[in-house]
Amino acid sequence: SFEVTQPPSVSVSPGETASIACSGSGLRDSFVCWYQHKPGLSPLQLIYQNTKRPSGIPERFSGSTSGDTATLTINGTQAFDEADYYCQTYDTRTHVIFGGGTKLSVL
Amino acid sequence: QVHLVEYGGGLVKPGGSLRLSCTASGFNFGDSHMSWIRLAPGKGLELVSYTSPSGYNIYYADSVRGRFTISRDNAKNSLFLQMDSLGVEDAAIYYCARGGFWDGWGLDIWGQGSQVTVSS
Numbered sequence: 001s002f003e004v005t006q007p008p009s010v011s012v013s014p015g016e017t018a019s020i021a022c023s024g025s026g027l028r029d030s031f032v033c034w035y036q037h038k039p040g041l042s043p044l045q046l047i048y049q050n051t052k053r054p055s056g057i058p059e060r061f062s063g064s065t066s067g068d069t070a071t072l073t074i075n076g077t078q079a080f081d082e083a084d085y086y087c088q089t090y091d092t093r094t095h096v097i098f099g100g101g102t103k104l105s106v107l
Numbered sequence: 108q109v110h111l112v113e114y115g116g117g118l119v120k121p122g123g124s125l126r127l128s129c130t131a132s133g134f135n136f137g138d139s140h141m142s143w144i145r146l147a148p149g150k151g152l153e154l155v156s157y158t159s160p161s162g163y164n165i166y167y168a169d170s171v172r173g174r175f176t177i178s179r180d181n182a183k184n185s186l187f188l189q190m191d192s193l194g195v196e197d198a199a200i201y202y203c204a205r206g207g208f209w210d211g212w213g214l215d216i217w218g219q220g221s222q223v224t225v226s227s
Contacts, residue, residue: 030209030211031209031210031211031213033211033212033213033214035152035213035214037146037152042202042217042218042219042220043144043152043202043204043214043217044217045213045214045215048211048212048213048215049211049212049213050211054215084151086151086152088152088213088214090209094208094209095154095157095166095207095209096142096154096157096207096209096214097154098151098152098153098154099151100151101151101152
């Protein structure tokens with residue numbers, strides 16, 4: 001089955017740049033979206049169609065792809081960016097699949 | 108403003124049933140692809156089910172196929188998830204979300220989530 005892999009955790013110091021990778025065979029042929037999820041809240045879409053930001057999402061969140069890897073980059077990371085981040089793509093049957101999620105810690 | 112509001116979560120015994128509802132406002136529900144996503148304790152997001160705008164195309168995750176039924180009433184801007192034969196593995200927060208089609212737009216609007224607890 002089609003699988004998408006993310007690192008379980010990423011740590012960054014305040015003000016630094018955080019990069020969260022998402023890899024899987026087939027990513028090069030599919031769109032990738034990214035979501036932020038904080039406890040007690042609904043997931044928030046950060047990126048769609050690989051690189052686009054929905055209205056209201058700050059420019060310091062950006063998405064990129066290269067081959068079978070997609071990356072979410074957060075510039076100037078702040079304490080309130082601590083959350084779980086999920087990539088999402090589509091499997092060979094064109095259905096939504098999620099990566100396992102990455103817990104971002106701002107230390 | 109665009110909103111999705113969910114109803115119907117709660118505590119159910121193993122083998123029991125629950126029906127989740129999701130009411131949309133602020134956008135054209137009848138033209139929208141819709142999905143149910145769940146987040147189980149200690150796990151990641153999982154697509155549970157998807158429906159096309161007309162309800163003609165439907166998808167279920169392998170883990171719920173044959174037990175869950177997705178439906179919609181476009182006249183009432185409502186999405187439903189009938190959950191039967193519930194097991195402890197189904198305990199999760201269930202979100203309705205707009206989207207799920209493979210056009211790359213993803214899931215752009217999410218409900219507040221409904222807690223489903225399965226316990227004897």
